[in-house]
Amino acid sequence: MTTRVTDAPLDLAPLLAETEDDACGALVIFSGTVRNTNEGRPVSGMTYDAHVALAERVLAEIEAEALARFAVRHCRIVHRIGALALGDVSIYIVVRAAHRAEAFDAARYAIDQVKARAPIWKEEHYTDGASRYLDGTPLRAPSPEADAR
Amino acid sequence: MTTRVTDAPLDLAPLLAETEDDACGALVIFSGTVRNTNEGRPVSGMTYDAHVALAERVLAEIEAEALARFAVRHCRIVHRIGALALGDVSIYIVVRAAHRAEAFDAARYAIDQVKARAPIWKEEHYTDGASRYLDGTPLRAPSPEADAR
């Protein structure tokens, strides 16, 4: 089974290799990295928590939605959890399409959806030793109407 | 001097290394690759010609414009020329910013500008042995008014 959520450092090369496709002229990659400040406070690192089984499902769903909504041929998402240092990569999104506009749109869709829907939580650590969980987006269960569609 | 136009295969790793920056939380990479069809014709490869000295200047200008117009901290562009096979990478654009929206916008700006302004030409080779130069965008010299601003 493809792993999308892992506590190991993320590696871009295998994502590029598994999506290689001569029918694609455009590749867009998004990556999130741990930033050294947030709202003016100096940050020393970040701990990511996740509901791994549900997050795996949600990331796979977002990949499938990107393929269904945009003219793209590949969308792969991997997210790291656990303790990350400054500069560490927390997420890679790799999109390949025939043309660039669709690749950009799909990558943007994917990261926006990950932030809104993936059951993943950031705890920010500060250089003064304090830490806090970041505010986020409340999850909603899919409505029965949506299921029936 | 930084090289932005080369006939050697492009390598992403040094671009990522030279733009590493803890102040950035978002990385967007665009890459163009040689596609196996165009307008329904099977393609076997692509030859890129360039006015190298002018192209180096134009790519550096586009990098600087991306930094000036968007809240991004790094923009690097490299373009390959010469004979490329299917799937080969013709261009990498690497953008790093504090936040993702600006990184996406700047990467998109950069590739749009490269296509409109860089003195680079594609000759497409087809599997039947034919080839043709692709239609493109006429260049315009910067107007004296623009220079005076």
Place this chain on the structure above:
Amino acid sequence: MHIRVTFYGRLKQDTGTRQAALELPGDRATVRDAVEAALKAYPTLAAHLDTLACSVGAALADPGTPIRDGDEIGFLPPVSGG
């Protein structure tokens, strides 16, 4: 009925607990019943009820979703991944 509840993100911090076993009366229950039982055991959850979501196993669940003996109920605060 025995269930397990798992607290994620700041709920783990606020309850001081990653996972706990709870007992629900009777043999029919819903996610709503699990939340009420967890609230009794972990009163600090009260501050999070407005933005709480729940999972049953590997799926998001509504308050009315039925649960069975042995289910694992996830308590999910607002998400902030990426």
Place this chain on the structure above:
Amino acid sequence: MHIRVTFYGRLKQDTGTRQAALELPGDRATVRDAVEAALKAYPTLAAHLDTLACSVGAALADPGTPIRDGDEIGFLPPVSGG
């Protein structure tokens, strides 16, 4: 005045030439004069004049841009990089 002209992209194909030496009369000239001289030597350029751009050295140039002995004038058809 001696100049060099360089043909890029499809202009290289249409003229059959990458680079050529041209002689311009007198010691004052502009890009326009270089284009006229190139057109005499390579009549197939006529089809491309509407969309032609020129460079002098490593800079884009207007038709009125002055050129000097030894300059290299680039003949640039519409671009298609990326």
